Amino acid sequence: MHFIYFLTSGTRFIFWGDMMIPLVKVAMPDxxxxxxxxxxxxxxxxxxxxxxxxxxxxxxxxxxxxxxxxxxxxxxxxxxxxxxxxxxxxxxxxxxxxxxxxxxxxxxxxxxxxxxxxxxxxxxxxxxxxxxxxxxxxxxxxxxxxxxxxxxxxxxxxxxxxxxxxxxxxxxxxxxxxxxxxxxxxxxxxxxxxxxxxxxxxxxxxxxxxxxxxxxxxxxxxxxxxxxxxxxxxxxxxxxxxxxxxxxxxxxxxxxxxxxQLQCIENVLKRHIDNGKFYDEQFSHLNGIDFARCEPTAEASYWLYTLLSDDSLNLQNALQCAGFNASKLHRPNNLHSIFKDSSVELPGLESFYRRLLHIPCGWWVSDEDRLRLVDVVKKG
Ligand SMILES: Cc1ncc(COP(=O)(O)O)c(C=O)c1O
CATH class of the missing domain: 3.40.640.10 (Type I PLP-dependent aspartate aminotransferase-like (Major domain))
Structure with missing residues (x-):
């Protein structure tokens, strides 16, 4: 079992690994x-x-x-x-x-x-x-x-x-x-x-x-x-x-x-989408916080929620200390040596990856969890 131990301004937070709200989670039917x-x-x-x-x-x-x-x-x-x-x-x-x-x-x-x-x-x-x-x-x-x-x-x-x-x-x-x-x-x-x-x-x-x-x-x-x-x-x-x-x-x-699974998937998807839209609304007027936006006629299914911040590392720490497993999830594939022959400058990727922070958004995130998460982001 892992835990995160953090001291700040005299306040001490301890979260055991299995108490953290995860970024991804297995969805099994009844x-x-x-x-x-x-x-x-x-x-x-x-x-x-x-x-x-x-x-x-x-x-x-x-x-x-x-x-x-x-x-x-x-x-x-x-x-x-x-x-x-x-x-x-x-x-x-x-x-x-x-x-x-x-x-x-x-x-x-x-x-x-x-x-x-x-x-x-x-x-x-x-x-x-x-x-x-x-x-x-x-x-x-x-x-x-x-x-x-x-x-x-x-x-x-x-x-x-x-x-x-x-x-x-x-x-x-x-x-x-x-x-x-x-x-x-x-x-x-x-x-x-x-x-x-x-x-x-x-x-x-x-x-x-x-x-x-x-x-x-x-x-x-x-x-x-x-x-x-x-x-x-x-x-x-x-x-x-x-x-x-x-x-x-x-x-x-x-x-x-x-x-x-097909008998249950509608509810699973609904909750991902509902949480995703809730975050979109909450973050739409927050200074220094942005999020992924696709074309107006496209509808995301929010497998992960993509938050963007110039201060993504500090925000990640704050969320982790509050019990939310926020992080990046993938390594940009061009960094793997197996792709070294494909090397090219990718400024869009560099900017996206630096600002990227995925936050928990799936079916396991309750109304209370998401309100608490938004509060942490608002406090920065
Ligand atoms: C974007 C993407 N493509 C392809 C795959 C491969 O899928 P699978 O693990 O079912 O082979 C995955 C997941 O692992 C993925 O995330």
């Missing part, structure tokens, strides 16, 4: 709903990819307004598959954002392609479309965008660039389940949407992912990539493998958890 569903699938004799996976795909589509959804073993598997379907291979370039979790970008390296960094919008941490346009070369095969922390990127501008140059647009929606862009769900403006059900996302299946395709005609190839280059339902002794595939499939146990 035991009474989950355990019978798990028991049923575990002893059904059919635990690999099967009907539960296909039912989960179809319920997920319905609930989030998506189409051509394919359940996968992880968000990373979905990213890799989207890149392969985009035609990304050895020697190609993919324009991407450094402000994300590493799999967004290591999956580009897995294809043998080069990551070309675009700068980020210092207000959101999201990839800046103007910078993307500047980085296009004849080798560019795709744009990788991430709705960082759950705030939608400027999708219309990215779509236009992708169309102008005939390249693919991938939306990494791992942070942004439930976010909207105009009348559309995130994941539907790009050619590919990827979702993650890893432990601490809005919705978890322990591990798992979903790929959505704009072009239904790619579904057959996507399914082959998902399962060793083979199609389910064809006799194993008769099928022919004509392309490389992986072990990227979702299984029925994962899908059974997902199906129960």
């Amino acid at each position: 035991r009474a709903k989950l355990i019978p569903a798990l028991e049923e699938v575990l002893y059904s004799g059919m635990i690999a990819e099967g009907e539960a996976v296909y039912q989960f795909e179809s319920e997920f589509e319905k609930q989030f307004g998506l189409s051509n959804a394919m359940g996968m073993s992880s968000g990373t598997a979905a990213l890799h598959t989207a890149l392969i379907l985009s035609g990304v291979g050895v020697g190609d370039e993919v324009i991407s954002t450094p402000m994300t979790a590493e799999p967004t970008n290591t999956s580009i390296l897995s294809c043998g392609a080069k990551v070309v960094w675009a700068d980020v919008d210092p207000q959101t941490g999201n990839i800046d479309p103007d910078s993307v346009r500047d980085r296009i070369t004849p080798k560019t095969k795709a744009i990788m965008s991430v709705h960082y922390a759950g705030y939608p990127v400027r999708l219309n501008e990215l779509r236009k660039i992708a169309d102008d140059y005939g390249i693919a647009l991938i939306e990494d929606c791992a942070h942004a389940l439930g976010a909207r862009y105009g009348n559309s769900a995130v994941g539907t403006v790009g050619d590919y949407g990827i979702f993650s059900f890893q432990a601490i996302k809005h919705m978890t299946t322990v591990d798992g992912g979903m790929l959505t395709l704009k072009n239904a005609e790619q579904m057959l190839a996507a399914k082959k990539i998902r399962w060793f280059g083979m199609l389910k339902g064809v006799a194993r002794t008769e099928l022919d493998i004509d392309m490389i595939g992986y072990k990227y499939n979702m299984n029925n146990v994962t899908a059974a958890i997902g199906l129960v």
Whole structure:
């Protein structure tokens, strides 16, 4: 167990690690709903990819307004598959954002392609479309965008660039389940949407992912990539493998958890969004405090709340001492040595990261917690 011990102006604060309000937290459905569903699938004799996976795909589509959804073993598997379907291979370039979790970008390296960094919008941490346009070369095969922390990127501008140059647009929606862009769900403006059900996302299946395709005609190839280059339902002794595939499939146990999670996800998302909007309102006239703002027609799903302050370190200390686990969460990916060949000046990223402070915003943050947190921020 960790604790924070802090002395200031004669006042002493001690917070034990498990008393802190966390930045991220696993959301599990009620035991009474989950355990019978798990028991049923575990002893059904059919635990690999099967009907539960296909039912989960179809319920997920319905609930989030998506189409051509394919359940996968992880968000990373979905990213890799989207890149392969985009035609990304050895020697190609993919324009991407450094402000994300590493799999967004290591999956580009897995294809043998080069990551070309675009700068980020210092207000959101999201990839800046103007910078993307500047980085296009004849080798560019795709744009990788991430709705960082759950705030939608400027999708219309990215779509236009992708169309102008005939390249693919991938939306990494791992942070942004439930976010909207105009009348559309995130994941539907790009050619590919990827979702993650890893432990601490809005919705978890322990591990798992979903790929959505704009072009239904790619579904057959996507399914082959998902399962060793083979199609389910064809006799194993008769099928022919004509392309490389992986072990990227979702299984029925994962899908059974997902199906129960879908019954609860609306309330989880509602609370993230309600807390996020509450903070937006509270911080909108505070000197020295700013926060991520996306386009007026976009609606964030606030997986994390993005606060911006020139004094982010002191504010982090004050919040930690008051029992809130405020912090940054990701290392800008360009700082990893594996990306040293992609090195470039990124002033937008530098400004965003210096001012960034994520604060607890999820379903576990009560009305009382959030009022107390705002009070700490107001006092500075
Ligand atoms: C932005 C982003 N993209 C991709 C991933 C990869 O998802 P997964 O952990 O399900 O492979 C994650 C999470 O880990 C993520 O945060």
